[in-house]
Amino acid sequence: MRLPSGGTGITREKELSFAFDGKPHRGFEGDTVASALLAAGVRTVGRSFKYHRPRGIWGHGVEEPNAIFDVKLAGFHEPNARGTTTPLADGLVVRSINARPDASRDRFGFLDRFAKFIPAGFYYKTFMWPSWERFEPRIRAMAGLGEIDREWAPKAFSSHVHDTCDVLVVGAGNSGLRAALAAARDGRSVTVVDEGFAPGGQLLYRSRTADGEHAEEWLASTLAELSRLGVTIMSRSTAYGIYDHNLVCVAELKKATNPPISHRIRPKQIVLATGAIERPLVFPNNDRPGIMSAASALFYLRRHGVRVGERIVIASNNDSTAEVAEAFRVVGANVTEVSSVANVRGKNRVEAVIDENGRSIPADALLVSGGYSPTVHLFCQAKGKLAWSDERAAFVPKDEVQGVKVIGSANGDFRWRVQASWPTKPTKERAWIDFQNDVTSKDVALAARENFRSVEHLKRYTTLGMATDQGKTSNVNGLAALAAFTGRSIAETGTTTFRPPYTPVSMMAFTGYRHGQLFNPVRRLALETEHRAAGAIFGEYGGWLRPAAYDRDIQSEALRAREGVGIFDASPLGKVEVIGPDAGLLLDFNGYGKVSTLKPGRIRYGLTLNENGSVYDDGVIARLDETRFLVSCSSSHVTGVHLRLEDIRQDLFDPTRLSIHNATSRWATLTVTGPKSRSLLDSLSLGLDLGNEAFPHMSWRMATFEGGPVRLARVSFSGDLSFEVSVPQSKAASLFCALREAGARFNATMLGLEALMILRAEKGYIVIGKDTDGLTLPHDLGIVGPRDKRTDEFVGRRSLFTEWAQEKKRRQFTGLSITDGGGPLATGAHAIERVTGKSRSIGFVTSSYFSPTIGKPIALGLIENAMERQGEIIEMQHLGAVRKARVSAACAFDPEGARLNA
Amino acid sequence: MHLICCPFCGNRDETEFRFAVEAGKRRGSVSSSPDEWAKYLYFQNNVKGDTREVWMHLTCGELFILSRNSVTHSIHGSEPVRKAAEA
Amino acid sequence: MGGGGHGLATAYYLAKNHGISNVAILEKGWIGGGNTGRNTTAVRSNYFYPESVALYEFSLQLYERLSKELNYNIMLSQRGGLNVAHSEMDMEIAARLVNAMQINGIDAELFDRRQVLKVVPLLNTGPNARYPVFGGVWQGRAGICRHDAVAWGYARAASHLGVDIIQNCEVLDFIIEGGACRGVSTSRGEIRSDRVAMAVAGHSSMLSAKAGFSLPIQSYSLQAMVSEPVKPVLDTALLSIGTGTYANQSDKGEIVFGGGLDRIPSYAQRGNPPAHDHTISGLIEMFPAFGQLKILRQWAGIVDVTPDSSPIIGPSPIPGLYLDCGWGTGGFKAIPAGGWLLAHLMATGSHHEISKPFDLDRFTTGRLIDEAAGSGIAH
């Protein structure tokens, strides 16, 4: 019930309306969903996970096990929102979860009567006949809490802030603020984070500070001084994890409908003043609506002006509740204090409390305090160890962790005395330990009986502490019960690991900008606009967005280039320069083929291997001058090639005599290919003799284009006369225009990657990673020269002589031709061999196209012993269907290379 | 999120670095026996505790030796590979 | 050595298949507390190489009858497993995989986009999806099961057959006599035995160092996490090569998911933000609607990664000491087979046909079984 006045956290002038389970309610600004429901007198706010027991609000913060709701507001939706930390908002639609049709009338409430048959771990022992899968769908449907909205998609993304400070204080309560003040007065930069709506912690609802000052006054003056000293205080900001090297992750909830802001703070010193959490007492039916944490009841009274009952019983094992009793008496409640409870009457709400003498005390609320558990989660995440303290009835931080200080209640420095009262044996009627997951002391006893004596086993077997509250109220009671039931001390029994996050954190806090195209941005060409204007359809290749085709008819695009001339953007090809007197030697070591013997002006094709002998990459290397080479690698291997060259340079050479420079992004490259490519380029008047004599295949020349350098390389991936024309990126557009203009007269076609793939396949040229896999050795491609002839070391050399490398039955690169008159084979089809009725794969198709040039399907593949099998007809299987193909030469067009050297 | 110290650039975020290999490994060669070659290529000490490893700082491109603890993740220091080799 | 799934299953099959019940399992912590109790429980047998298929299919078949055999419900849920393909090129590789599997007798299917969206309707098909859905590789018999139950079920059954399970007992060193392993010394004293096997996952290198040899293994943290539980929204075990994230929904309703290894070799059973940021972002990229969920728990296990990501089963260089390690990120699905094969090896002194290719000697001969090299998909 809301009192006519009071409540330091609410603004009574601002009324808000909201709905709970379809019924309208009102509250004030500053309310949480929980305080508003308490004010409205709603007792049953949800149902427990397993037994569907009616449940009321227990706490006032992140420890809340029961008040979990589905919350919707203007496009915002949270399926498992904690009512105690969700601010009330106008128009908020709140529904109970795990209850049909609603919390008060849940039709699965009957399950509680079958509790005897479904104790902890029951599912391990049943549901096996005829099979688990017969039961699973129904069990899955019963499990789970809220429901996600399937149509929902993120609209806002979290910002990620990286920060540092001298001192980061976690917790803006009495101790935290004192520590902040001391550090700030000392001239250090201080940030304070607190998960509450306002700084103050317990000072917001207790009347005195730890030192006896008037809480409200001390808080006001302290906050004022901190502000003067420039201390940043962040509310609704949860430090949810401490990671390596004392990185603190903080999720800040600023706007209700937005994902949290993610702060990553690396302070010089972390101060944990995270307080302590009140524990329930373990007695029969201790989960009834109306039973709540005594401190929380005080919180709602002082912050929200809500009196949770008129006839209140307070059951406590410590003197922290004296103030609670006093406060409720002041507001006219009838308060009875007891030290323990034998049972409770009432199902949907507390009606009476039975004390240990069997006396029945009529009551509409039972406030309990079973002592406090220091909030040591972050300390433990920072690798801190705990010690059990009998005196404080709590696990408290043991040794100090470097850079992390724990103070106040978090360190077990309580203001009050506790008379521990742990469960000693399971009670006849169920007494709850984990409210949300429905774990009772009987379940703990069962686990102990079945020898799940390790706390970790207890947790897993009973699911104790694994609910959305992560055991904040239940862990210590649970292991105290286990200790008692197994005849050990609590210290011997130990705790489970505290895993991050400290409280559940929205997934959206982690993603930041990593979504959509930014999840893994593609690289884009300098000429993208020009390609689009030319009608390009783009596709992603090796991390680059490149023109896949310009013509929907890829066949004719390929044919036009084959017969006339095509222009292709080859800019992503790697251009790594290796410079220095030892450059040739370095490249000799790096590659399969020798490079140092190359003459300036010339180009050589070669492979590079992994140290395990498999083919890593292929490409051409141009010798620019005596001491400079240009390594052209696959677009997706540029970084890898650069790193391995660096690795070799620093490890095996005198690094002062060598340097590696990745110039890939400096140059744009357009390839002009086809029989008419020379004529086209001639018309550009680059002042260069492009004739076969002056500029033979596999050589390069410099010339001038628009007053700047242009590099022409005569290499070919199409099998036709081709020139790669490279200019600095700034000249890319003019080169493109010039080629297009000149090309118009030769009917030049723009050539996309798909058509080029056909042209190269006609020639049997490989694409690494497509026509090879991680097991392909160079001799599987028929390239044996360097293996047999080189006498110097190179990467991967030794691996070419292992037992496996020398094996007879190796998958070798080959062509495959169709003999059944059908269309192209499916890429990925396997060649099979039948041995005694069973099929065995002897390889697969890696590339397959219809060839416009020769008017037939062509294919490439890796086939066992392909070199020996040339001419053999083999069976090809794809998705169950079998076809025939002939093992044939990889090169299906112009095998003599006449067109190349034209 | 580790802070790793490059001997040339100072403390940087772990995402700028790449683990290369345990320190002290010698490259094999064509004259290595099958066992030696396998040892070089595939086997490692994979130490639990204090380790010395070769890392690369991807942004400056330098290889260096990093001393750290593989359990606590504390970083004890780093040095250029050359110095380590000469010493 | 090692009271994980592999160790427990080995003990069970030693007793059950070979009548050897004088067996002790030494576990330094609590049984199932290593990777067996930390993994994301995906089981499947859709592998590329026949050697892998033989191993994982054998394992899946043992799993299929395990609940009844152990009289312990391991909650095997063969809800189907899917690897999503995001491009034409992915589809070509997918076809290569599916054909290989079908030839090897595995129930794999090549799904087109429509079929994929039918089993996983929540996948991101928006215009801005970084990884559009083209199709995928489906195995109907793949799925998930309850990890703890596998450990406990084997433990209970082994215990019934007379096996001793000793927890809080760490192996510290080996007793080596005449070059052969004759037992171990532990935190609780010496135990002599002429047949000792290690199934200690990420800690294999530590123990092998004590015995004086090294292994082709690097230990890494592998993280996983769960969301808060929600009503059923995901009915398959799903992996996307593009985002690098895989996910399934537990019977309790949590979305269980993970991604790649942490980048730094490590023995810390603790995750590091760069990897989990990437994994969570990957999940949201695949399932934008999961942006409504909160992360409930994250953790990590120390996985033993070999150069070819395939396991090592076989004798060690020290007579009397056997190896079962290198399962890396994918050995949960292989627990029954790993146990069966190691038991066979220990009992008979020689390899079972299925485990032969996984011997340590493959690193010397070069006969690696590298699924990623052959199919682009590892474990």
Ligand SMILES: Cc1cc2nc3c(=O)[nH]c(=O)nc-3n(C[C@H](O)[C@H](O)[C@H](O)COP(=O)(O)OP(=O)(O)OC[C@H]3O[C@@H](n4cnc5c(N)ncnc54)[C@H](O)[C@@H]3O)c2cc1C
């Ligand atoms: C996050 C994560 C997700 C995974 N997801 C999957 C998946 O979806 N599917 C899949 O198939 N696999 C998965 N795996 C891999 C799988 O978990 C492991 O391969 C498998 O559990 C290994 O089982 P094990 O018994 O060998 O090891 P473990 O279960 O780790 O057992 C080894 C045991 O040895 C003990 N030990 C270590 N040293 C000693 C010593 N000196 N003395 C005594 N005992 C010792 C340890 O305490 C431990 O209990 C995942 C792994 C992780 C970490």
Ligand SMILES: [Zn+2]
């Ligand atoms: Zn650097």
